[in-house]
Amino acid sequence: MTTSAMPQINPEYVHWFRNSAPYINTHRGKTFVIMFGGEAVNHPNFSTLIHDFALLHSLGIKLVLVHGARPQISSNLNDMGIKSPMHQDIRITPRDAMPSILQAVGAIRLQIEAQLSMGLANSPMYGSRIDAVSGNFVTARPYGVRDGIDYQMTGEVRSIDVDAIKNNLQHNHIVILGSMGYSATGEVFNLLAEDVALSSAVALGADKLIFLGEDTGISDGDRLLHEMIPNEVDRFLRGRDLNKEINYFLQCAGAACRQGVHRTHIISYAKDGALLEELFTRDGSGTLISHDPYEEIRRANIDDVVGLVELLTPLEEQGILVARSRERLEQEIDNYSVIERDGMILGCAALHPLDEDSAEVACVAVHPDYRSGNRGGDLLAFLEQQARSHGRHQLFVLTTRTAHWFVEQGFTEVSADALPAERRIQYNNGRNSKVFQKVL
DSSP states (O other), rough: OOOSSSSOOOOHHHHHHHHHHHHHHHTTTTTEEEEEOHHHHHTTTHHHHHHHHHHHHHTTTTEEEEOHHHHHHHHHHHHHHHOEEEETTOBBBBBGHHHHHHHHHHHHHHHHHHHSSSTTTTTTTTTTOOOOOOSHHHHEEEEOOTTTTBBBBBEEEEEEHHHHHHHHHTTOOOOEEEEEEEEETTEEEEEEHHHHHHHHHHHHHOOOOEEEEEESEEEETTEEEEEEHHHHHHHHHTTTOHHHHHHHHHHHHHHHHHHOEEEEEEEEEESSSSHHHHHHSOSSSSSEEEOOOOOEEEEEOGGHHHHHHHHHHHHTTTSSOOOOHHHHHHTTTTGGEEEEEEEEEEEEEEEEESSSSSEEEEEEOGGGGGGGSSSHHHHHHHHHHHHHTTOOOOEEEEEOHHHHHHHHHHHHHOGGGGGGGGHHHHHHTTTOOEEEEEEE
């Protein structure tokens, strides 16, 4: 065969596959709880989602799938002429509604099991056998009377049979949980699927909790928020009129992170490949809510100025950083991000916008006692994410002593002429700083 006749390989595919390899290795053997509502089951993309679940399973990821059934339940109740009103976005479930609810939930469970068990014809997973199991893994109790409203057969999760679920996961089964729970007295309760997902993830010590919703993720106006921490979730929820799906997801995400689930993802069930993109690419496709740790990276506020002064002064005295007055720090505080550990500012960095397409990284500093890790790199990654969120695709940095470190972080040395015009005018030749650029 001549060289010209050899099949051509798409370089983008090769690049993606090579860059996904670390994530494949990281996720192998981990437990993911994935929740999706009845709306996802009705969507044309659901069959593709089933294929993606199968692919994750084939990569050694332990899956617990939690499904809702709100539209299917509403349709069944409407057909039967049964009223089941909502109060504060929670269904009041009369006893005579339970047969219709059980039928809706059971039909979805059977549909998922059937699609996972059919060999996935016309898919990359054709011929593979996947065992899906469901059962009485969720114990429930009555939601009770709240605000004077008797929720009747609506319940909440009391406990999760962790041992039984883990045993099935160890035997390479996919576990399916519906929005139903069983009491010790043999009654069946109608539950929130989000409650089942949250309780399961916490009880299992899941590595990820993933919510598949209608929207791409969490947006602030027209801007997708790629990453949040629980404190930011609390602020985002405060005073906003959000749709009930996003409200549920964010409340559960914040609670999950505070109870030991380190990563919660909110992504779209409607976007083809969104699940794989979120899990196997650096930027993801939706919103990640990460654990609020003992040590966290966050945006700075005015209360951090004292800590910044204490951190930066020794470096300024050594000539490593340009001296900044307290007044200047106060004026520019919105551009700073910090690493806080138990109330102490032990690292900082600033991101100054230059024009619509570029920004400057400045004042990267880590406390001398905490330089053994990768905190500087983590700060830089945090700033890069901010830049991307604001539509900026170039970062510049001016440095005199840390050139090699920035090269290790993917920056390339350029001439001062590469700087945007306004910043080039301000370029201080007296320090003879080297200029580095990184394209995001």
